[in-house]
Amino acid sequence: MKLYRHSFVILVLVMTLILPGCWNRKELNELGVVLAAGIDTVGNQYEVSVQVVDPSAMSKQRIGDRSPVLVFSERAPTIFEALRKMTTKSSRKMYLSHLRMLIMDEATARRGIQEPLGFWFRDHEVRPDFYIAVAKGRRAKDMLELVTPTEALPAMDLYKSLEVSEKSWAPTAAVNVRELFQTMTLDGVNPVLSGLTIKGDMEVGKQLENAKQPLSFAEYQFVGIGVFREDRLIGWLGEEESKAYNYIMNRVFSTVGRVKCPGKEGDFVVEVTQANTKMNPMIKNGQPHVVLNVFVEANIGEVHCKVDLRDAQVFNAMQQAAQDSLAIILEAGVHKVQKEYGTDVYGIGEAFHRKYPKQWKEWKKSWDDMFQNDLKVEMRFDYNLRKLGKIIGPLQKESGE
Amino acid sequence: MRKMILTTRQATFWFTLHQLGSALLVIPSTLVFIAKQDAWLAVPVALAAHLLLLLLYFRIANRLNGQTFHEHVVSILGKWGGGLCLVVFVMAYPFLTFTLVIRDLGDFLTGVMMPETPSEAIYLLMLAAVWYVVHGGVRTIGRTVELLFFAFLFLFVLLTVSLIPSMNMDYILPLFENGPKPIFLASISLFAFPYFESVLFLFLASHMQYIQQWKTVVVRSALLSGGMFFLVVFVVIGVISQGVVADVAYPSFFVVRTISIGGFFERFEVIVAVLWYITIFFRLSLLLYVSSYALAGIFRLKDWRSLLIPLCTLGFFIAPLTWPNTSVQMQSIRAWPYYTVLFGVLFPMVIWLIGSFRGNHGKK
C-alpha cells in the first residue's frame, strides 16, 4: 500500500508539472528590460517613454551600428494604459523590475506627481529602488533619447552619475522611490527631486554620433534640486542652495567648497571629508525654533592665494573663513526655501513631531504657514580644517617685497 | 510514563513556526495602520496578554490526565453536547483558519510574485506537501520542523542583520504619540491572530511526555515568536517609516526589496518569500493535523489519516470562497479578532468553568 501512496504523491507532482504548463514564465529573450522611463504631460495625457535595452547590441558579437537602447513612447490618459499600448510597437513585453531611473518633465511635476507615480508603487514588477528626477526645461523623452558616451546604456550612466555625484559633489539629491514614498507619507516633510537637464545640441545628441568623438555634442547634467509642496513642484534650488539642502539633511558625504582667502586676493578650496548635521528642535516663547548643529571636517585641496600655511594663525583664519562662507551658503539656502517657497523640505516639522508630539498636533494643520513665518532657524558650526594634502605652501613662493 | 511522540524541542519549533505563520508577512501592516510608529510596542503587550491567557489553558491542561483534549471536552459536556461543540469548534476555527491561510498564500503569490499563475495550482502544490508531511504523523512533522527550523532561523537572521544598517531610529519616534490606546488596540489584533490559536496546542498536549513539558513549550514558543514579531515590526518601521509600512500590503517583503548593500547584496526578497513558505507549511500542517485528529477523535474513527484528503479537498474549494476581494479581506481582518474570541477565550473558559463545577461537585 505504501507504494500506492507514494505513487500518488508522484502523480500529483507529475500532474502539476505536465498539465497546466508554465503560466507566468517569461523567457529572457521575451523581455524588453526597461532601464529608464520618462513621463511627459501632453495636454491631458501622459506621454510615457521607456528606454529598453536592445540585448543583441549588448552581446559580444554586437553589430556596430545599432543603438544599445531603444526608446518607445506612447500617449494615454494613464501610465498603465500607455505602457500596455506599447506592446503594439514592440515584440517584447516591457519588464519593469530593473528600472533604474524615472524622469518626469517639469509640467508633470508641477501638476502633481502622486498620480503618475501611483502606478510605479502599485505594480508588482516595479521594485522600490530606482531614482527619480525631474527634467528641467527638457522633455523627459529627450532625456531618454540622449546617447551617452561613458556608458553604453544611458540609464546606467544616469544612475551611476547620480550615485557618484551625491557621494562626492553635494548639490545633487539622489532620491530613490523609497525616500520619496516616505517623504510623501509623513506630514512634517516635503519631497525634493533632483533636476536633470541636457546641455548642447540635442539633435546631434540623439544620434550615435554623439558617442563617437571625445567631446560630445550634447550631455546631460544634474542641476539643482526641485522643491515640492505636497506633491507639486514649486521651484528650483540653485547649486549653492542645493548644497545647503544636503548639508542640512545630513546627506553630504564629501564635497568641495570655494572660500575667499582671508585678507588676501584669491580663493582656496576645501574638500569636506566629513559633515554631520544635527537638527535640534525646541520651542521658544511658544514658537518653533530649530538649532542646526553643523559639524564639518575638511582638508585644504587647492590654494589660489599667497598665504603661509605653516602659520597656525593664518590657518585658523582660513578655517574661520571657510566656516563663514558655509554659514552664508546655508543661511541663503534656508532663507530661499523658507521664505520664498515656504515648503518644509528639511523635515523640520518631522523633527518637531518626534520631539514634541503634542505640540505638533496643534501645529500640523498650519505647519506650512508656520514654517514660512514663525520658524527661527539658528545655526551653530563646528568647522575643522585638518590637513593640507601632499604639499604645504602654495607652489609659488611669496616674492620678496 | 506516556509515550513520547514530540520532544520539547520539536514542539517548541513547531509551535513557533505555527505562530509566525502567515502573520509574519501581514501583521506589521495591520499593527502599524492602527498604532503608527508605536506598533512595535504592541508586540510585548500582546505577548503579556497571551501569557495571561495561557494560565487559563494551563488550568485546563492540568485536568487532562493523559486524555486528549477532545476526550476531555466530551467527558465534561457529554457525548452529544461535547461532540457538537467540538465539531463546530474544529470546523469554525482551526479548519477555517486552514482555508484562510491557504488563501493568504495564494493571494500573496498571485499578488506580488506570479500574477498570472492560477491560485489553484499554488494551493494544490502546497496542499500536496502538507498532506504528505501530516500523513507521516506527528513524529515526521516533529523531525521535519527540527531540521527546517535552522534553515528558517538562518534566513531570518540573515534578513534582519542585513536590514539593520538601513534603519533610521528617527522613524521610531515619537513614542506614545497618541497615548497608549492605539497600542492596546493594535495589540488586540496580534493577540487574536495568531495567539488565540494557542488553544489548539491543547489538542497536542497528549503528545508530550509530561504536561509540564507542554507548558514550557507553549511559553517558550510564545516568547520566541513574540521576539521575532517584535524584531520584524521594529526593523520594518525603522527602515521604511510607519507611513509606508501601513500603506504596503506585505511590508516585510517590501522592506527587503529596498535593500542594497554594497551594490551586490541586493534583490534577495525571495528569501522572505521562502521564509514565509516554510512557516506557512508548518502552520498548515498544525491546523490540518489538529482538525483531522480532533474530528477523528470525536467520531471515534480508527485512523485520523483517513480525513486528510477530504479535509484538504474541502479546504481547497473553500479557499476561493473566503473573501471575494482584497477589500473584504482588509475589512475582515478587523472583525476577525472578535470572532476568534469565541474560540480562543470563551470556549476554554466555558470548559474550565463547567469542568471545575463538575470537579467540585464530584468531590463533595
Added chain:
Amino acid sequence: MTIVAMIVALSGALLEYRRLVQNKSYRDIIMSVCLLASGLLLGILQMLKVKLPSLMGGITTAFEPFSKMVESWFS
C-alpha cells in the same frame, strides 16, 4: 485546474479507501466520503460559476459591531 484537483483528490481518496476497506474501518469511510463529497460539491458549484456567499464577509458583518465598539473605547 479545478478538475485536476478533483481528480487528484478522488484518486487519492480511492486509494485510501482500499486500505480502509481492508482494515474494515467503515466509519472512517463514511466520514471521509461525506467531507469529500461536500468538498467536491463546492468545487462543482464553483465550476458552474454559482455565486456562493463569502465566508469572511459573513463573519465581518456579524462581528463588525464588536470591533466598532472596541475601537470606540480605544480612540
Added chain:
Amino acid sequence: MTNYGNAFANHLQDNIVAIKKAMGDSTDLVIREMTLAHTCNIGLFYLDGMADRQTIQESVIAPLLDRVDDPTVSLDVIRMSMLDASDVQSVQSMDQALDKVLSGSLLLLMEGHAHGLIVALPGWEDRSIVESKTQPVVRGPGDSFIETLRTNTTLVRRRVKDVRLRVCTITIGSESKTDVAFMYLEGVAKEDLVRDLKQRLEKARVNQVLEGEYLEEILQEKKRLTIFPLLYNTDRPDTIAAGIMEGRVAILTDGTPFVLLAPTMFVDFIQSAEDYYQPYVFSSLIRLLRYAAFAICMLAPSLYIALTTYHQDMIPTQLLLSLTAQREGVPFPAFVEALLMETTFEILREAGLRMPRTIGQAVSIVGTIVVGQAAVEANVVSAVMVIVVSITAISSFAVPSYAMAIPCRILRYIFMGLAATMGVYGITIGILVLITHLCRLDSFGVPYMSPVSPYRKKERKDAVLRFPYRSALRKRSGAK
C-alpha cells in the same frame, strides 16, 4: 535441494559415479584416485582453480603417500595425524561435501567409509589489496576490500582487536550460495538489530547474490519507496571498522569488495574517511562544503531556470543584461535548454564510465569541451547554461558517496520541472517534501536524519561538523 544423493555410499566407485553425476562431468572437477599402502583406495576430489594445487600436493598427497603404511588406516587417523593441512573436517553427507568442494575445498573419500574428509585449501586467483577506487584519500590508510570474504574480515579484524568482535556467516542464494558475514561488536551493537538483519536475510528467497545491492534490496524496509540509499556501502576497511566500533553491523558479501553498514544515516554519505585523518577545523569546513556541493548538484539548474524565467528581478541588472544577451537567438526555453544539457551530460558520464578506460578520457574531452563549445557557438544553448551544467556535474563528484550522488541526480530533474512550473515556490515546496521524505525514512530503527532530527546531543558532534576527538568519541546511533 538438488537431486544428487544425500549420503555417501560405502564403495568408493559408487561415490565417484555419484559425484560425477551430480557435477555433470564438469571438466574442472579433478578426481584423483590413489592407492595407499597397496590396498587402501582413496579418492580426492577438488575443483581445479578453486583449490590450490600446490598445497594439495604438499600437504595432502605427499603426506598420505609418505606416511600411510597401514592398509587398515581409518579416516579418523588420517584426519588426526596424517595430513599437513590446517583445516580438516569430517563430513557425513554428500550435499555438504559438494558445497565445500564448490567453494574450493578438497574432499577425501576412502573405500569402505561412508563419510569423507574435507580439507579446506582454497587457492583461487585473488586480486591483491589495492587502494580504494571509489573513495581514495590523500591521507589515511590505502587498503581496500577485495572480492574474498576472508581477506575482508581480516582487514576489519586487524583494526578492531577486540574479543567481542563477532563474525557470523550465513549462506544465501539457492544457486550462488554466497557467504554473507556479519561483523559487529557484541554488547555494543543492538542485539535485536543483529537478529533482525539475520532473520530478514535468512527468510529471503533469492537465487543469487552477486553483490551487496542484492542484500540492500532485501533488507530495504517495508517496501518503502525511496531513492535514497538506506545502507551505507564502502570498500574502505577503516570506515567499516569505525562503523563497527560505533555499534553498527557490517555486512560483508563474498565476491564483492563493497561492504554494507547498518544502520545508516544521511550524514554518513556526506562524511568521508579522510575527515577523521585531517584537522577537525578543516574537516568541518570541508563537510560544509560538501553539503553545499550536494545542494548545488541538486538545485543549480533548477535555480537557474527559476531565476531566468520567473524571478528576473532577482538578478542584478548587469548580470541580467549579459544573460539576456547570451540568450539572444537561443531557440529553446530555459527549461528545455537545461533538460537538454543535463541529459547530454548524463549520457556523456555514462558513456565515459562504461567505455574502455583508454577511450573514456577522449569521450569526456570530446563531450565536454567540443560539444559544449560548439553548442554555444551554434547558439543552441547559452554559455551560462553550460557553466551551470558543469558546476552541477563537478558538484556531484564532490559528494563523497556515489550512492548519494544518484538520488541527487534524479532529484535534479524533478526540481527542474518544479522550477519550470512554479519558480522558487515550486523549488521550496520540492525541498519541503524532500525533507519530509527524508524525515519519514528509517534505517533499521534509526531515523535517517538523526542526529540532526531527532536531535541527539552527543551524536551531533560528529554529524554536520566534526568536533575534536577529545570532545567527541566516535559513537553514533547504534551505540546504546
